[in-house]
Structure formats: C-alpha cells, structure tokens
Amino acid sequence: MDRRVDGEAPGLEARIEALALERRQQAESLRPFDANAWLGEPAGFPLAREMQPPELLRALRGCGIQAALVSHWAGLRVAPQAGNSALAQALGGAGEALRACWTGLPLFPREGGPLPGAGSLPLAAGAVRLFPRSHNFPLAYWVIGELCSWLTEHRLPLFLWHVEIDWPSLHALAVAFPRLAIVVETQTQKILYQNRALFALMKDCPNVHAETSNLAGADFLRWAARELGARRLLFGSFLPVNDPWVALGMILEADLSWEEKRLVAGDNLRRLLPEARA
Amino acid sequence: MSGPFIVDAHAHTGAMSMFFCPESGAAELLARMDRLDIQCSLNAGSWTYLMGGGGEELEGLRREHEASGGRLLYLGVYDPRRGREALRELDQACRRPGLAGIKIHPTFHRTPAESPGYEALWRFAEEHDLTVLSHSWSSSEHNPAQALSLPGRFEVWVRRHPGVRLVLAHAGGRGDGRAEAVRLAREHRNVYLDLAGDIFCYRLVESLSGELPPNKLLFGSDFPWLDPRANLSRILLAEIPAEAKRRILRDNAQEAYQLNLSG
Numbered sequence: 001m002d003r004r005v006d007g008e009a010p011g012l013e014a015r016i017e018a019l020a021l022e023r024r025q026q027a028e029s030l031r032p033f034d035a036n037a038w039l040g041e042p043a044g045f046p047l048a049r050e051m052q053p054p055e056l057l058r059a060l061r062g063c064g065i066q067a068a069l070v071s072h073w074a075g076l077r078v079a080p081q082a083g084n085s086a087l088a089q090a091l092g093g094a095g096e097a098l099r100a101c102w103t104g105l106p107l108f109p110r111e112g113g114p115l116p117g118a119g120s121l122p123l124a125a126g127a128v129r130l131f132p133r134s135h136n137f138p139l140a141y142w143v144i145g146e147l148c149s150w151l152t153e154h155r156l157p158l159f160l161w162h163v164e165i166d167w168p169s170l171h172a173l174a175v176a177f178p179r180l181a182i183v184v185e186t187q188t189q190k191i192l193y194q195n196r197a198l199f200a201l202m203k204d205c206p207n208v209h210a211e212t213s214n215l216a217g218a219d220f221l222r223w224a225a226r227e228l229g230a231r232r233l234l235f236g237s238f239l240p241v242n243d244p245w246v247a248l249g250m251i252l253e254a255d256l257s258w259e260e261k262r263l264v265a266g267d268n269l270r271r272l273l274p275e276a277r278a
Numbered sequence: 279m280s281g282p283f284i285v286d287a288h289a290h291t292g293a294m295s296m297f298f299c300p301e302s303g304a305a306e307l308l309a310r311m312d313r314l315d316i317q318c319s320l321n322a323g324s325w326t327y328l329m330g331g332g333g334e335e336l337e338g339l340r341r342e343h344e345a346s347g348g349r350l351l352y353l354g355v356y357d358p359r360r361g362r363e364a365l366r367e368l369d370q371a372c373r374r375p376g377l378a379g380i381k382i383h384p385t386f387h388r389t390p391a392e393s394p395g396y397e398a399l400w401r402f403a404e405e406h407d408l409t410v411l412s413h414s415w416s417s418s419e420h421n422p423a424q425a426l427s428l429p430g431r432f433e434v435w436v437r438r439h440p441g442v443r444l445v446l447a448h449a450g451g452r453g454d455g456r457a458e459a460v461r462l463a464r465e466h467r468n469v470y471l472d473l474a475g476d477i478f479c480y481r482l483v484e485s486l487s488g489e490l491p492p493n494k495l496l497f498g499s500d501f502p503w504l505d506p507r508a509n510l511s512r513i514l515l516a517e518i519p520a521e522a523k524r525r526i527l528r529d530n531a532q533e534a535y536q537l538n539l540s541g
C-alpha cells in the first residue's frame with residue numbers, strides 16, 4: 001500500500017467517524033417508525049436469526065428507531081392464528097413502541113382462533129397482512145371483500161408482500177376499496193423487477209403505498225416522492241433479516257426535503273395506523 | 279485529504295431492459311459519486327455487454343472513463359461462449375488507460391465457474407496482472423442458475439493462479455455460498471469479497487469484518503440495480519473500528535485492483 005495513503009489514514013478515519021455521527025443524529029431526529037420488524041423464526045432466510053422482543057427493541061433503538069409495527073413469522077410458516085397468538089403474547093408487555101401487524105384470512109369460510117374480523121380486535125393491533133399465495137386464496141373481491149370492508153371500517157391498513165400478489169388483482173382491489181390503505185411491501189425478493197407495475201399501480205390508486213426496505217434502485221425514493229408524493233412511502237427495516245441502516249441510510253441520504261424525510265421515516269405510518277387502544 | 283475518498287468497487291452503467299431505471303448512465307453515476315464522497319467507481323460493464331455484447335460496449339466504457347476524467351475505471355467482460363473474441367478485445371484494451379480488471383458472470387453466461395472455458399481468461403489475467411471480478415451467489419430455489427457461481431467452484435483457479443487477484447462479488451450471497459466465500463478469502467491470499475448488491479443481512483459488515491483478514495472486504499454498490507446509498511450508510515455506521523471502515527471504503531479496493539488513486 002502506498003505511503004501517501006497511510007499518511008492520510010488518520011484524517012480519513014476522522015472524516016468517516018464524523019459522517020457516521022452526523023447520520024446517527026439525523027436518524028434520531030427523523031423519529032423513525034419502522035413498518036416492517038419481525039418476531040419468530042425467519043422463513044426463507046437461512047442466515048437470519050430470531051430475536052426476542054427486548055433484543056428487537058434494542059436493535060431498533062440502536063439505529064434511532066422509536067417504534068415499530070411488528071409481525072410474526074409463525075403467521076406465514078405455521079398458521080395465521082398461531083402467529084397472531086404468538087404476537088399477542090410477545091407484545092403483551094412491550095408497551096407503545098411495538099404495535100402488532102396481524103395475519104388475516106378470508107372471513108368466509110369462517111375459521112377458528114384469533115383472526116382479524118372474527119371476534120374482538122386485539123389490543124395494539126395496528127395493521128393486517130395477507131399471504132394470498134402461501135395460504136392459497138385469490139386476492140379477489142369475492143374472496144376477501146368482506147375482510148377489506150371490515151379493515152376499512154376499522155381504519156386498519158392492509159400489508160402485502162409483492163411476492164404474494166398478482167398486480168391486476170391488487171389493482172382491482174385497490175379500486176374497489178378506495179378508502180382502504182394498502183401497503184405493498186418490497187420483500188421477500190427485491191421489488192426492482194416489478195417496479196413498472198408498482199409505480200403504475202401507485203399512480204392509478206392513491207390509496208396504495210410502498211414500503212421501502214428493498215425499494216433500493218438508483219434514486220427511487222426521490223423519483224417516487226417527486227412523481228407520486230412522499231406521503232406514499234413508508235420506511236421498513238425488515239429487521240432481523242436486514243440491517244436497518246440500509247433502508248434508513250437511503251432515506252437519510254435521499255435528495256428529499258427534511259419534511260419529506262420525516263414523512264417517509266415515520267410520520268406516514270403514524271398517520272395510517274389507528275390510535276393504540278389501552 | 280478533503281475531497282471524495284470512497285471507492286465503489288462494483289458499479290455498472292447503461293440502459294436496463296428488465297426494470298424501470300430512469301437514471302442509469304455514466305453522468306448519473308458521476309452525479310451520485312459527487313454527492314456521496316465517492317472518488318472513483320469500477321464500472322463492471324453495461325447490461326448489453328454482460329449479456330453478450332462485445333467490442334463496441336468495451337469502447338463505450340473506455341469513452342466513459344475518458345469523459346469522467348479518470349474517475350470511472352472499467353472492467354472488460356469475458357463470456358466464455360465468445361472467449362477468443364473477448365480476449366482479443368481485452369488485449370487491445372490493456373494497451374489503453376482505464377482497464378482495471380475483467381468481469382465474469384458464470385450465471386448469466388450459463389457456464390459453471392470451474393469450466394475449462396475459463397482457462398484462457400485466467401492465463402490472460404495472470405499475464406497482464408489483471409484482477410478478476412466474478413458474480414458469486416448461494417444455491418437458490420428461485421434461480422437455479424445461481425449454482426453455477428457458487429464460491430467453491432472458483433477454488434481450482436485460485437489455486438492454479440495464485441498471482442491473480444479474484445474478487446467474489448456479493449460475498450457469496452444470502453445463503454450457503456457465504457461460508458464458502460469467507461473460507462476462500464481466509465485461505466487464499468488472492469481472494470477478496472465485495473458487498474455489492476442487496477445482501478442487506480443484519481450485522482453482515484460486522485460479521486464479515488470479524489471473520490476476514492482486514493484487507494479482504496470491499497464496498498460496492500451494484501449501481502444502477504441498487505443505489506450506492508443502500509450499502510454506504512451501513513458501512514459508515516457499522517460497529518467496527520474506523521480503520522476497518524477506511525479499508526472497506528477505500529484501501530481494500532486500492533489493493534485488490536491495484537489502483538493509483540493519487541490522481
């Protein structure tokens with residue numbers, strides 16, 4: 001290695017530390033609210049490791065993230081009811097910082113156990129996710145229309161991984177329920193190859209939002225904010241599979257105004273979630 | 279130094295057909311580099327070049343190098359299915375400034391990494407002291423052709439050509455390829471790993487830094503598939519010493535690609 005670089009090393013390291021500190025402080029002042037944190041044993045990510053609620057909270061706080069909407073892998077891997085029970089138990093004493101994203105099923109045929117739309121709404125439930133592909137039902141009005149009406153009535157947003165949907169069905173649903181907030185999540189494979197469909201859907205349907213953990217193409221945040229509005233983007237970390245600094249870093253460094261960054265980092269999600277009920 | 283100092287060891291330029299990407303050209307890459315303290319990027323070929331294009335694409339990269347004032351260095355692409363022609367083009371490129379190495383992509387080129395079709399490339403790299411950058415990944419149900427780029431497949435070449443520096447892009451991916459990539463980089467002086475792409479795994483920078491010798495890990499973006507911002511903040515904010523960050527962001531690329539960054 002050449003000598004000149006060695007001579008510069010201390011100066012560069014000081015600059016690196018300054019850049020890191022600046023980002024850490026910015027992250028905290030954005031008051032991030034994570035739309036995409038997970039409990040339970042991850043499915044499909046062999047190198048990812050499960051976190052218990054206290055560890056998850058520590059990992060979030062370590063990146064300046066104030067609060068998170070939390071899902072449970074058992075809702076996908078085992079059954080929606082199993083995931084919902086596990087989530088209710090895990091978040092029981094977790095306080096305001098962790099809100100639950102329940103897993104749902106169609107309301108007919110009626111299935112037993114804790115499900116959104118059947119029986120009373122659990123405390124701290126903030127949103128509902130469906131896995132149409134994995135749980136074998138079409139994303140169609142005649143199958144989940146009743147659930148979507150119930151979600152609209154209770155002001156609960158509907159979350160969907162892009163790998164679990166087909167775009168024409170989601171478009172039809174978004175048009176049929178214009179007051180239902182729909183969040184398209186950029187997991188569990190990068191959404192890059194689907195972005196023509198995603199952005200066209202968002203343009204046509206103002207109730208559709210995008211979660212940003214893997215909305216990672218060149219300047220997509222700036223492009224989407226300009227073309228579709230910063231109110232349509234929701235920060236998600238996908239912790240503990242992903243490093244939260246990836247998605248946070250894209251927001252911190254984006255060519256967006258401070259107000260726009262605040263919206264994307266957390267205020268949009270705060271607006272979409274119903275009030276937490278004690 | 280006060281100017282840009284980071285080296286992006288893995289980028290691309292050019293139009294993409296399979297996804298919407300309004301800003302993928304050299305000018306857009308340079309604008310991001312200015313914005314993000316990136317001094318120099320290694321351009322590992324356009325989509326057209328990677329998918330079988332030849333001499334004209336290489337010439338395009340050379341022109342982008344010139345127009346960038348030397349900030350965009352480039353790699354020639356070796357596709358074994360047009361190996362003889364590719365080497366002829368690379369031989370010409372060697373005589374002109376800006377060529378920093380050779381990119382291979384066993385998955386795109388549907389040729390297992392250990393195939394004899396790559397032999398001439400390794401001999402050429404040795405003769406011309408050029409670094410080889412290869413795509414590497416884990417086995418994947420979703421994309422079975424990724425198996426062609428499993429890190430272990432490169433070992434035969436790494437042993438046979440210890441003078442050629444090999445950079446395994448994406449550090450073996452998000453599954454079983456990771457451990458193999460780490461093993462190769464630990465056991466062989468000439469093997470390096472880059473962080474390009476969406477291997478966004480939690481604590482990856484920290485764990486790779488702990489497992490590898492300090493000179494082996496390189497920052498890369500994979501622009502325009504990914505925004506350079508995606509991998510940059512996680513390195514700056516990783517819980518590792520500042521010296522390790524400096525190496526990942528600059529020095530290791532300088533060593534692996536034998537760059538002269540003094541400008």
Ligand SMILES: [Zn+2]
Pocket residue numbers: 288289290322447474500
């Ligand atoms: Zn690449």
